[in-house]
Amino acid sequence: MAETVIEVQNISKLYKLGEIGSGSLRRDLNNWWKTTIIKKEDPYFIAEETSHTSNLDLWALKNISFEVKQGDAIGIIGSNGSGKSTLLKIISRIVQPTIGSVRGKGKISSILEVGTGFHSELTGRENIYISGYTLGMNKREILRKFDEIVAFSGIEKFLDTPIKRYSSGMYVRLAFAVVAHLEPDILIVDEVLAVGDADFQKKCLGKMRDVSQKEGRTVLFVSHFMQAINNLCNKALWLQQGHLKEIGTCSAVVNKYLASVQQFNLKQSWDNIQEAPGNDFIRFKKIELIPQMENPDDPLDIRIPLTVKFKFWNLTDNVSLSIGLHLFSYGGECIFDNQSPGGYYDKGLIEGECTIPGNFLNDGSYFISLIINKDTSIQLYYFEQCMSFDLEDYRGDIKWYGKWMGAVRPRFPFRIEQTTFSIE
Amino acid sequence: MSSSEKKMEWVIESKSSYFDLNLKELFSYYHLLFRLVRKEFLINYQQTLLGPLWVLFQPIITTVTYVFVFNKIIGVSIGGKLPPVLFYFSGIVLWNFFNDSFSATSKIFRDNIQIFSKVYFPRLIVPLALIITQFLRFLIQLVLLVIILIYFVVFKGFNVTFTWYLLTLPLVIFTLGMISLSIGLLFSIITAKYRDLSNFVDIFLRVLMFVTPVIYPLAAVKEHIRWIVQLNPLTPLFELFRLGLLGEGTVAPVQLLYSIIFMAFSLIITILLFNKQGGKLIDVI
Numbered sequence: 001m002a003e004t005v006i007e008v009q010n011i012s013k014l015y016k017l018g019e020i021g022s023g024s025l026r027r028d029l030n031n032w033w034k035t036t037i038i039k040k041e042d043p044y045f046i047a048e049e050t051s052h053t054s055n056l057d058l059w060a061l062k063n064i065s066f067e068v069k070q071g072d073a074i075g076i077i078g079s080n081g082s083g084k085s086t087l088l089k090i091i092s093r094i095v096q097p098t099i100g101s102v103r104g105k106g107k108i109s110s111i112l113e114v115g116t117g118f119h120s121e122l123t124g125r126e127n128i129y130i131s132g133y134t135l136g137m138n139k140r141e142i143l144r145k146f147d148e149i150v151a152f153s154g155i156e157k158f159l160d161t162p163i164k165r166y167s168s169g170m171y172v173r174l175a176f177a178v179v180a181h182l183e184p185d186i187l188i189v190d191e192v193l194a195v196g197d198a199d200f201q202k203k204c205l206g207k208m209r210d211v212s213q214k215e216g217r218t219v220l221f222v223s224h225f226m227q228a229i230n231n232l233c234n235k236a237l238w239l240q241q242g243h244l245k246e247i248g249t250c251s252a253v254v255n256k257y258l259a260s261v262q263q264f265n266l267k268q269s270w271d272n273i274q275e276a277p278g279n280d281f282i283r284f285k286k287i288e289l290i291p292q293m294e295n296p297d298d299p300l301d302i303r304i305p306l307t308v309k310f311k312f313w314n315l316t317d318n319v320s321l322s323i324g325l326h327l328f329s330y331g332g333e334c335i336f337d338n339q340s341p342g343g344y345y346d347k348g349l350i351e352g353e354c355t356i357p358g359n360f361l362n363d364g365s366y367f368i369s370l371i372i373n374k375d376t377s378i379q380l381y382y383f384e385q386c387m388s389f390d391l392e393d394y395r396g397d398i399k400w401y402g403k404w405m406g407a408v409r410p411r412f413p414f415r416i417e418q419t420t421f422s423i424e
Numbered sequence: 425m426s427s428s429e430k431k432m433e434w435v436i437e438s439k440s441s442y443f444d445l446n447l448k449e450l451f452s453y454y455h456l457l458f459r460l461v462r463k464e465f466l467i468n469y470q471q472t473l474l475g476p477l478w479v480l481f482q483p484i485i486t487t488v489t490y491v492f493v494f495n496k497i498i499g500v501s502i503g504g505k506l507p508p509v510l511f512y513f514s515g516i517v518l519w520n521f522f523n524d525s526f527s528a529t530s531k532i533f534r535d536n537i538q539i540f541s542k543v544y545f546p547r548l549i550v551p552l553a554l555i556i557t558q559f560l561r562f563l564i565q566l567v568l569l570v571i572i573l574i575y576f577v578v579f580k581g582f583n584v585t586f587t588w589y590l591l592t593l594p595l596v597i598f599t600l601g602m603i604s605l606s607i608g609l610l611f612s613i614i615t616a617k618y619r620d621l622s623n624f625v626d627i628f629l630r631v632l633m634f635v636t637p638v639i640y641p642l643a644a645v646k647e648h649i650r651w652i653v654q655l656n657p658l659t660p661l662f663e664l665f666r667l668g669l670l671g672e673g674t675v676a677p678v679q680l681l682y683s684i685i686f687m688a689f690s691l692i693i694t695i696l697l698f699n700k701q702g703g704k705l706i707d708v709i
Contacts, residue, residue, distance in 0.1 A: 007432065015707065090436065093544035096703040097438045105433040112542045121467045130463060133456035134543055162470070 005186060005218055006068035006091065011100035013061040013086050013242075060086040062242045064100075068186075073212040073219040075229035075250060077257050078239035084222045087239065088112065088190050091220065106185025106218075109136055113190075115175035120164035124155055124174055127163055131178045145181040153177035172200060180207045186218045187211055208232055226254050227393055258299030258392050266290075266387065273313055281319075282372050282381040285349065286311040289368070289387050292358075301394040302409060305358040308387070310370060311351045321345050321380075322373045325354050328385070330365035335407050342376050362409040363393040440703050442696040450546045460553035461560070479564050483520060487513045494639055503644045504672045507576055510569075511670070515638040517569055518665050521562040521597075522604045522658065523629055528554040529608025530625050533616035533705055540706055547702050551612070555605050562597070573669070589668035592680075596661045596668070602687045603657065606694040613697055616705045637662045642674045654679065657686035 061083045068074060076084045089095045091102055092110035117134035118127050128149055132142045150156055153174040155166070163171060180203075189208065205228055212219040212232060223229055229236060229250065236253035238245040246253050269286040270276035276283040288309040291300050300306075308325060322342040327335045338354065368387040372380045393404070469475045490512040494500040502511045529551040533540070536550055576582035615622040636658045637645075645653050653659050660679035667673030 003431075089541075093436055093703075094541060095706050096440065097436065099438050101438070102436040103432040103434070105431065110543060116542045117539055119463060119467060121470055122463060126459075126463065126466065130456075130459050133453070133459050134539065134545060136545065138452070139455050 002069040006104040011064040011097045014098040015058045064244045071216045073233040075233035075236040076222045082239040083242040108186045109182045109184035110188035111179045124159045149177045188220045190222045283313040299392045301392040303358045307355045309353045324371035326369040328367040359411045365390045464557040483516045517565045519638045525558040525604035526608040530611035532612045584671045599687045606690040609694045657683045
């Protein structure tokens with residue numbers, strides 16, 4: 001069994017919001033006097049520990065314990081504000097925990113941003129040294145790797161130009177080249193994928209895979225990019241509002257996390273016709289979005305067909321009705337407008353459904369609006385944004401993590417064949 | 425559990441000790457220290473017309489102003505037979521060393537929040553780099569001072585006799601540097617927590633200059649208020665600096681001892697406080 005390299009024991013971190021202001025010097029002195037000189041319990045601390053927690057106190061992390069084994073690649077996931085970055089900062093020694101301790105062995109390098117220690121007035125060459133030393137490289141390492149770093153970044157020609165003259169792409173490449181050549185025992189990476197273009201992301205992830213899989217180093221990795229986590233990490237740790245929700249095999253934790261964060265607004269029904277959405281012609285009784293998947297706990301991804309079911313009261317006799325399903329992206333752009341053929345209906349309940357096939361939409365968030373028309377063109381009722389859903393990405397074996405372009409992602413078949421075997 | 429704990433190399437805890445000064449770790453970052461010193465010089469003099477000559481211009485211009493205002497217009501007596509240029513220049517050079525080191529170190533948390541919040545390294549590296557930078561600037565200015573001194577000796581017939589006091593100069597400079605480092609650091613901790621106190625730093629420095637024999641010699645201070653100036657631990661250092669270099673100054677060994685004890689005391693207090701508070705400050709800046 002691999003040995004433990006980091007042992008996080010019962011870590012909690014309290015941020016006192018709004019504490020710094022007038023009177024805090026007096027309060028601090030008072031506090032210090034009572035706790036250190038008179039040896040009383042800290043009066044403020046007790047107040048925070050009890051259930052009556054001031055709304056200015058924020059527990060960014062609460063009772064977190066886990067172990068990291070040599071060679072583990074752990075993905076840390078959770079929504080914004082769940083404490084991921086705080087946890088990394090504590091393990092990186094940047095902030096101190098309020099309670100608890102972290103023990104470990106080996107040298108840690110943390111990449112919490114790209115370009116730490118860079119100064120815009122200095123040349124690329126100077127910045128490689130400064131940044132390298134700041135991140136904990138020693139002179140031997142830098143001298144040995146200097147040429148490699150320069151080659152990796154591709155800025156040879158501009159090595160002696162102040163980096164304020166660099167394009168943002170050059171800046172990011174140089175910055176990443178430095179961090180990519182760190183050789184720590186434990187590498188901590190926070191959301192570096194948020195910057196840079198697809199090319200940069202690919203380089204970044206490739207390097208991280210080398211570090212964890214080829215070189216067998218230990219990696220802690222924060223990302224919102226579940227595909228990357230799934231591919232790079234063997235374990236995942238899920239934080240929810242500062243609590244450790246789950247730690248375990250990567251795919252299992254990631255799936256549970258995704259299923260929990262998805263915006264489900266999949267089912268609504270109204271029994272009372274007076275209160276149901278609609279007007280003098282139409283009243284909706286029920287709308288439902290049914291994903292066609294086997295395990296309801298799985299996240300909704302792009303492969304899954306979605307069936308939209310609806311039921312409404314038609315309040316007019318002998319009317320020609322057609323139904324339209326409008327799908328909007330989160331940004332409000334209409335992806336498609338799917339109209340049913342018209343037909344004559346009498347008063348009463350009308351039921352219908354329409355299925356959006358799997359492997360058709362791109363990943364993202366969507367709204368559905370339903371429209372009911374009379375004589376194919378006169379709008380009777382427009383049920384705007386009545387349903388919403390998120391589709392997660394799924395790429396299977398494709399080892400590329402850039403944003404897939406396009407509003408839709410259909411899989412139309414290709415026909416490809418080689419026609420000649422010579423170039424003329 | 426207990427067996428694995430023994431094998432661990434480092435520990436991060438909620439409480440930091442007053443005595444947590446890890447010299448070995450500090451030393452392992454000495455390359456960073458030199459790079460930061462280099463950086464200070466590079467960013468201050470790159471893209472400037474006169475470059476590093478600014479190090480010399482600043483005290484020269486100040487000296488000219490002081491000589492003109494205090495000597496020619498107001499007629500402040502500097503006593504003795506020192507040429508005013510030498511008197512003011514020596515005072516200004518030494519005061520600048522103290523003043524600039526102090527004000528630079530007192531702002532380290534504010535100026536470095538970006539980097540302190542993203543990467544760990546021993547925070548003491550930063551103030552040390554700033555002090556070394558200021559010391560190098562001081563050395564350059566000191567060379568100019570010596571050149572001016574030689575000029576006065578050769579062409580103006582100024583008579584300076586070499587005394588053993590000259591050998592105390594390194595001690596004087598070291599003590600002054602360490603006082604500025606320790607008080608500067610103390611202020612950096614306080615102002616990181618209580619922002620408004622940073623306004624106090626400038627006022628404090630301005631007032632301090634007037635109770636330090638920079639633009640007047642201690643001997644020119646009236647007897648009955650001289651104790652105020654002598655209470656200032658910088659006073660013996662300025663007097664000894666002029667005594668050693670120019671042959672004029674009023675200082676007793678016990679006063680020098682006072683300065684050294686003050687330095688040792690403030691340095692210890694500051695380092696203890698820095699160890700204790702350094703890790704927590706990042707939360708409040």
